[in-house]
Amino acid sequence: MLEVQGVSKSFGGVKALSNIELRLEKDERLGLIGPNGSGKTTLLSIIAGTIGSDRGRVSFKGRDITSVSPHKRAKMGIGRTFQIPRPLTSMSVVDNVIIPLMFIRGLHRKELETKSVAMNILSQVGLSTKAEAKPKELTQLQLRKMELARALAGEPELLLLDEVLAGLTSGEADEVLDLLRVLNNDGIGIIMVEHIMRAVMTFSQRIVVLDFGVKIAEGSPSEVSTNPEVLKAYIGE
Amino acid sequence: MKRSRAPLYLVILLSVGVALPIFFKQPYFYFASYIVLEYIALSVAWNLLGGYGGYLNFGTSAFFGVGAYASAYIFNSLRLPVILAIPAGGAMAALLGVLIGYSTLRLRGVYFAIATLAATTLVQSIVLNTPALGSAVGLYIRLPPPPPPYGNLIELLFATLFGVTVVSIALSYWVENSWIGRGLMALRDDEEAAETMGVPTFRLKMFANVLSGFLMGLVGAFYPLYIAYMEPYSTFDLGISFNVFVMTLIGGTGTWQGPVIGGLILGTIQQAASVTITSQYNLAVVAAAMLLFAVLAPGGLKGIFSKFITSRAE
Numbered sequence: 001m002l003e004v005q006g007v008s009k010s011f012g013g014v015k016a017l018s019n020i021e022l023r024l025e026k027d028e029r030l031g032l033i034g035p036n037g038s039g040k041t042t043l044l045s046i047i048a049g050t051i052g053s054d055r056g057r058v059s060f061k062g063r064d065i066t067s068v069s070p071h072k073r074a075k076m077g078i079g080r081t082f083q084i085p086r087p088l089t090s091m092s093v094v095d096n097v098i099i100p101l102m103f104i105r106g107l108h109r110k111e112l113e114t115k116s117v118a119m120n121i122l123s124q125v126g127l128s129t130k131a132e133a134k135p136k137e138l139t140q141l142q143l144r145k146m147e148l149a150r151a152l153a154g155e156p157e158l159l160l161l162d163e164v165l166a167g168l169t170s171g172e173a174d175e176v177l178d179l180l181r182v183l184n185n186d187g188i189g190i191i192m193v194e195h196i197m198r199a200v201m202t203f204s205q206r207i208v209v210l211d212f213g214v215k216i217a218e219g220s221p222s223e224v225s226t227n228p229e230v231l232k233a234y235i236g237e
Numbered sequence: 238m239k240r241s242r243a244p245l246y247l248v249i250l251l252s253v254g255v256a257l258p259i260f261f262k263q264p265y266f267y268f269a270s271y272i273v274l275e276y277i278a279l280s281v282a283w284n285l286l287g288g289y290g291g292y293l294n295f296g297t298s299a300f301f302g303v304g305a306y307a308s309a310y311i312f313n314s315l316r317l318p319v320i321l322a323i324p325a326g327g328a329m330a331a332l333l334g335v336l337i338g339y340s341t342l343r344l345r346g347v348y349f350a351i352a353t354l355a356a357t358t359l360v361q362s363i364v365l366n367t368p369a370l371g372s373a374v375g376l377y378i379r380l381p382p383p384p385p386p387y388g389n390l391i392e393l394l395f396a397t398l399f400g401v402t403v404v405s406i407a408l409s410y411w412v413e414n415s416w417i418g419r420g421l422m423a424l425r426d427d428e429e430a431a432e433t434m435g436v437p438t439f440r441l442k443m444f445a446n447v448l449s450g451f452l453m454g455l456v457g458a459f460y461p462l463y464i465a466y467m468e469p470y471s472t473f474d475l476g477i478s479f480n481v482f483v484m485t486l487i488g489g490t491g492t493w494q495g496p497v498i499g500g501l502i503l504g505t506i507q508q509a510a511s512v513t514i515t516s517q518y519n520l521a522v523v524a525a526a527m528l529l530f531a532v533l534a535p536g537g538l539k540g541i542f543s544k545f546i547t548s549r550a551e
Contacts, residue, residue, distance in 0.1 A: 050429050069432070086430040087426075087427075088423050088431070090491075091423075091426070098419075099419065099423050099434045103434060103437075104435035105434045144394050154434065155433075
């Protein structure tokens with residue numbers, strides 16, 4: 001469904017990504033891990049289209065989307081969450097969810113209907129009691145849930161999750177993981193960037209490891225966790 | 238205001254404005270109100286991109302002036318009917334919006350603001366060096382006779398500008414309550430997040446900029462008839478841009494009521510001050526109000542008003 005071929009990106013003199021290859025099948029769960037600054041978020045942004053790559057190409061559902069704008073990619077079915085939540089601060093939580101309903105799914109006309117769809121999504125992530133609150137009244141955890149709700153509102157076929165579990169207690173993380181499994185069963189492919197190893201190792205079917213912008217390992221969670229290169233990247237020699 | 242009743246209010250308001258000069262004769266009232274209406278309409282237009290989208294236009298007088306010179310040239314030099322010249326003025330200003338928008342609205346941040354400021358000087362120097370537009374000497378306008386039932390030209394100008402102002406307010410109300418307004422507010426809050434939620438940010442910014450420019454040009458297109466003699470320094474005066482910016486800020490940005498309140502109150506104070514004190518202190522009044530509000534009420538009059546309403550409701 002998703003294919004990343006030979007993608008490279010530099011910021012000034014820093015090489016953020018070098019010649020990255022990545023494939024994702026429909027309804028696959030992929031974990032993307034690596035130390036801080038290894039290029040995980042940059043790779044997600046290149047797939048979502050908010051950052052352009054210097055070289056290489058990205059295709060989605062058989063179509064080359066390298067030069068397609070981010071809002072069109074969102075309409076094609078790529079949803080994402082941000083590592084640091086990026087709420088629309090002047091709008092209530094439910095209005096934040098209504099934006100993708102309007103612009104990705106084209107529900108502009110029937111206001112009440114759109115709102116009830118948004119409320120359903122909020123209750124799916126356990127945020128329905130905060131629907132009318134402004135984002136600044138939310139806790140970090142609630143903001144992350146809102147990020148997830150907004151991404152789900154676009155009915156994505158590919159979901160890019162940037163540390164969606166950060167700061168959650170293990171009970172809360174399990175709740176979110178259960179929800180993600182349900183979504184995945186419904187046919188949504190997921191790429192998860194995550195630092196919580198227990199979560200990413202149990203959730204993912206396949207793991208890709210980045211270090212200094214280079215893919216250093218790829219395989220099943222058990223293969224990757226015993227890979228000497230990976231251990232070196234994380235722990236040092 | 239309920240959506241279903243809005244058209245009714247609109248028609249009533251329009252009829253009042255159009256009928257007023259037929260029954261109420263007081264030339265000074267119309268000369269002064271014309272300027273206030275001008276500022277209300279310009280502020281409403283400014284708010285479309287600046288208020289909802291958060292992209293600041295410091296070149297209101299460029300759009301206004303292009304509309305003014307385009308219409309003056311068409312009916313004064315080409316001798317075509319005024320009724321053609323007015324929309325042509327709007328169209329030329331919209332074109333200026335397209336040019337500035339295409340070159341700067343793909344970028345985020347202050348590029349657009351700087352480009353609008355530069356455009357003012359650029360357009361002004363083009364006019365200064367074009368003999369067909371009167372260069373620095375200016376243009377004397379051949380004023381047409383007013384059609385009945387209006388007794389003189391200013392009455393007619395008041396009535397038509399009143400109509401343009403009401404229609405601008407209605408357009409702004411429509412933008413605010415439609416998906417276009419939602420999208421603009423989303424990109425004002427966070428452009429990257431808005432894009433990932435499917436908001437076509439560039440297209441919405443262009444739309445708001447071109448519509449805003451068109452309305453500013455339309456207002457400007459009436460100006461030659463009002464002023465009778467035009468020259469580039471006062472037509473492209475940065476004071477116009479400054480006034481509009483401050484009036485919208487003081488009224489409250491991002492709502493359709495804000496620029497109406499700001500334009501009405503500050504415009505009226507300015508007109509009153511130029512009669513009772515001196516015309517030299519026009520800008521000082523606005524600048525003082527700006528300072529006062531920046532310190533005491535950053536949310537503008539609209540902010541104070543809604544705070545008052547909510548505290549009463551609680």
